[in-house]
Amino acid sequence: MKITSFVLKNYRRLAEVTLVLDDKKTVLVGANNSGKTSCIGALHTFLKSPDNLKLRDISKRNWKEIQKLGEQVEVKFPDSEEIENLSSTLTSLLPSLDIEITAKASEAYKARDILPDLEWCGGPLSVRITYEAVDVIKLCREFADMRAVVSEHGGTVSLWPKDLCDFLEKGQNFSKYIKQKHHILSKESEPATETEPATKEILQPLTSEALKKLIRVDVISEQRGLGAEDNTDKKGPYSEKQRLNKLLREYYERVLNPEDFPEADDLHVLGQQQSLENDFTKRLNNQFEAPFEELKSMGYPGIGGNPTVEISAKISGMDALQKSSSVRYRFDKAEEEFLPESYLGLGYQNLIYLTFRLLEFRDKWMRVGKSASSESDPEERIEPIHLVLLEEPEVNLHAQVQRVFISKAYDTLRNHYDLRDKGTGVDKPEYQTQLIISTHSSHIIDNMDFKDLRYFKRNNASTSIAMDHTSIANMSELFAKPKDELLFVRKHLKLTHCDIFFADGVIFVEGQAERLLVPEFISNRFPDLMNRYISMLEVNGAHTHKYRELVDKLGVATLVLTDLDSVDKEGKSCVPQKKSDQKTNNDILKKWHPNKESLDDLVDLSKEEHATISEGTPLYVAYQKPTEISGGEALSRTFEDALILANFEDEYFQNKPKLKAAKTAHEDGSGSLSESLYNYVKGLKKGDFAFECLLHLADNEANSFNPPEYIHDGLSWLEKQLSPKA
Known part of the structure; x- marks a missing residue:
C-alpha cells in the first residue's frame, strides 16, 4: 500500500496542482517562492494539524469571490435555498486535498474504511479532504450585523469588518465557521453530455480517524532554530525551535524511559535510582532544617492540621537531560575536558538533530521500546504508510554532509527488522515509507535520481515572473526511462551543476x-x-x-x-x-x-x-x-x-x-x-x-x-x- 498522488486546490499559489509521489523518495525543487514550502505546509495542515489553516492560505484568486458572497449577504439576507448555494460556493473556493492510495486486493482489510464499495478488487482508492462552512446561517447573520454597524458608524473611518474576508480573518472566526471534512471519493460512469463529463464524482462521508489509521505523518520543518534557547517562542504552524538536549529528552521520554511500563532489565536501574533518591532526600532535609525552623516563627504550619514542608528528591534520566550541559562533546575518552553543546558547529548540531528526529519517527511508528505502551491504544494496528515531510535538510550542512545525509535518510527510516530484511537489504512490503523532501541545494539534487524530482514551475513565464500560481512538473516522465539525449543531460548536469532546477x-x-x-x-x-x-x-x-x-x-x-x-x-x-x-x-x-x-x-x-x-x-x-x-x-x-x-x-x-x-x-x-x-x-x-x-x-x-x-x-x-x- 502506498500514496500515489496528492491533488491540491486553492491553497496559496498552488491553485490546482498534482504531486505524484515516488514509492520511496520525492524531492521538491524549483526557484525561490515557487511553492515548495507551501506544498509541505499544506500536507502538514491537511494530514496532521487541520486547525492550522488560515484565511490567507486560500489562493489569492479566490479572495474577491469570497468578498462577493459577503456583498450578496449584505444586499439581501439569503433564504434557505440561497444559504445552501452560498455554502456550496464557499466550499468550492476553500482549499481541498485529494489523496490517491494504491493497494492490493489482499490489503483490503487495512483499507476497509475507505473502500468505495464491496466490489473493489485492488487498485487506486481516493479520499478527499475539504474545508467547509458550518453553521452558515449564524455566519451570515453575525457578518450582516457587523456590517450594519459599520454602515451606520463608518463614515470616513475604516472599521472592521471591511468585507467577508476581513470578518473571517479576525480572531477565531475562521476556525469557528470553517471545519475540515473527509470523504471517500469514487467515480460513477455516466454518458457524456454537452454540459457534463463522462464521469461523475461520488462523495461518501468519512471520519478523519480512518485516514489516520492508514497514514502516519511526521514533519521536520526548516525552522529548526538550533543554537536557540528552549524558551524561544515558537513561530509558524510546525516550527521546531529547540536544542539538542530537548530533542534527546523527548526521545528518552517516549522511547527509552524505564519508569514507563518497566521490563525486567529496567528493575535494577530503578532500584539504584530509588536508593540514591532516599539518600539525597535525607541530605536535603538536613540542609533545609534550619530554614524550615525559621518558617515556624512566621506561624506556619501553626495549628489546624496544616501540612509541614519537606523535600523529596527525584532522580531520573529526564532530570539529567534537563540541563544545558546534558549534551556535551568530548575530544578524548581518556581525558576529562569537554565542550558544551552550544560550542559545536551548527552543521553538526543539525546533522545530529535530523538523524535523531528520523530515528524517533521510525521507532514511534514501529512502537519500539516504551512507545509501544505509550500509544493511545496499544492494540491498535501500526499504520501501513509512514509519510515523512523534510524541509530543507541542507540548512547549515556543508556540501559533502548534504550528499551523505540525503543518501542515508531513507535507509535510516527503514532500518528496522519489520521494515527491511537484514540479510538481503530488501524492503518488506507490509509497511511503506514515503519521504518528501523540499530543497534549494544542487548538492542534494546531484545525489538523487532525477526521476524523483518534482519541479515547481511558475506559470506564465513568457510574460514575466508570475507570482500568482504554480504548476508541478513530474520529472519521472522524462527520466524514468530516458532516451539517449536525456542520458547525456543527466550525466552532464551531475558533472557540472544542478542549479538549473532552482533558477529564474x-x-x-x-x-x-x-x-x-x-x-x-x-x-x-x-x-x-x-x-x-x-x-x-x-x-x-x-x-x-x-x-x-x-x-x-x-x-x-x-x-x-x-x-x-x-x-x-x-x-x-x-x-x-x-x-x-x-x-x-x-x-x-x-x-x-x-x-x-x-x-x-x-x-x-x-x-x-x-x-x-x-x-x-x-x-x-x-x-x-x-x-x-x-x-x-x-x-x-x-x-x-x-x-x-x-x-x-x-x-x-x-x-x-x-x-x-x-x-x-x-x-x-x-x-x-x-x-x-x-x-x-x-x-x-x-x-x-x-x-x-x-x-x-x-x-x-x-x-x-x-x-x-x-x-x-x-x-x-x-x-x-x-x-x-x-
Missing part, C-alpha cells in the same frame, strides 16, 4: 570563453540580471539541443548563446560568407530554433524571430550576425572573432600585430576582415584567449569589453523576461 533563468553558452566573459557583460551592462538567479551551463552546440525536453518541462526563460559555425558544401569549416551556399554545422540552429540550415536564412533572420515559445517555454537563440565596421561589413563565425569585432578599436586588440594588420587590410581593401579574423581565431588556444581577456579586465577597473551585438540582444531579452510585472 537559464543561459546556455558555447565554450569556456563565453563562460568566463558573459558574467562580466552582465555585471557591467545588465545590473538587473545580477539580481536574478541565473543558471549558466557550458554545453557545446553539438549537444545543447539535447536539453530541449528538460527546458520545455521546466518552462523557465532560456537564452542560448551559440555560434554560426559555417561550413562549405563539403561540410568543412570555412570563412562565413553570404550568398555562397554555406550552411551551419550547429545542431541547435538546425534542430531546435530557428530550424534553419542555410547560412543566408540564418543571417537574414530578424531580431524578433530569434525569440520563440518552445512548448510554453520562452526561448531566445542568439548567434553571430554581420557587423558594420570601418565602412564595410564583416561576419564572424564564433564568439572569439565576434568579441574582437565588437572591440576592434580597443587598444588591447590593436596591440596584437596580426589584428592591426587585419584592420589595415580591411580599410585599404586589400584583404577580407572576416577571413583575417577566421584565420586568427583558428590559430588560437581558446582557453588561453579567454583567460588573457579576463586578466586584462582584472588588471584595471577601467578596462572593459563591449559584448558582441548578438549577446547584447540576447541578454536584453532575458532581462525583460525576468523583470517583475509593472
